[in-house]
Amino acid sequence: MTGPQAPPATAGQTTRENPWPVRALTQRMTEYISRAPAAWVEGQIAQFTLRPGAQTAYLTLRDASVTMSLQVTCSRSVLAGLAAPPSEGSRVVVHGRFEFYPARGSLSFRVDEMHPVGLGELLARLERVRRLLAAEGLTAAARKRPLPFLPRAVGLITGRASAAESDVLANARARWPAVRFRIEYAAVQGLNAVTQLIDALTRLDADPEVDVIVIARGGGSVEDLLPFSDETLCRAVAACRTPVISAVGHEPDHPILDDVADVRCSTPTDAGKRVVPDMAAELRQVEQLRARARRALTGWVLTEQARLGRLTAATVLADPLGPIERRRQDVQVATERARRWVHTTLDRADRDLAHRRAQLSVLGPAATLARGYAVVQTVDAGTRTVLRSIDQAPAGTTLRVRVADGAVLAVSDGAAPDS
Structure with missing residues (x-):
């Protein structure tokens, strides 16, 4: 007989010597997951399996933007309530909760309601995403970058061997034969489209030789073009450092990518014409x-x-010394004229001076004295005064008499009688 067993340890107390048995772990997992609340989940059916006669269908729901999936189980009765059975690629909204199966140790999301996402609802959701991106400024014209005039290399994201690839390459090379392309192939519809498109965009944006990126796809239904309206892809395009051209669908098609890209082209053919200049x-x-x-x-x-x-x-260049010679002659003439004028003026001044001297000699006192006249002055204490009246020279007055050749002194005897 074995002794009593010790109570099982808690998760934090398990050791190599004291481990949990499998049943203990599965029991606790069952209890823990059963407390998880029910939830509504949206996804795209990547795989659908319903064996004939089976009451349970097995589905794989995949996220449309990233590589993540969820295993789902659904009873046949839930599927019977749908207008049409679901198919791979369909978008659905399911309600359910997680269940853990201890016998297999597996986890699954058990669905009790399933509703297909209709076209009207898809368009409404796309419009909400469009408004959200516009509110964040990701569609503003101010943030759109101009395309390079002549890119070193053009990055092209498109489907392998697609008509869009041929249109872009043919039209670009017809306009500029030397254009270089770096092509990244990606799924352009379906479950893996968004993930592959983002991966291709990341690789091209990291290439320093790529100056512009073209995302091209031919026309299709609204459901086919849904990857190009995915919010994650649009945000990735907005975050690119390289200008991006959107060339998806035909003229009436308008995915959200057109609003976020730097340039929208109505068709891949138009993109081939816009990406390079026309050489001709x-x-x-x-x-x-x-x-x-x-x-x-x-x-x-x-x-x-x-x-x-x-x-x-011009005359001045035909005979450059002639004007100088003429000016020299003019200067000589003017100089001679000035010299004559100066001589004439001096001669006239000499004549006037001689005339004035002659007049002065005739009218001056010396000439008068030479004719016998004299100038009599009284001398009083060294002061000389011209005698003009007999009253100025009473007897005994000293007189100075000036004649033509000098002067003599005399003494007045008074006034002489008239006789």
């Missing part, structure tokens, strides 16, 4: 610019030649 048009423009430059240069040369001709035809 550029060559024509180069020729036009060359012709314009040639005409401008020719016109400038002709204008300068005419100007040079006018300058060389």
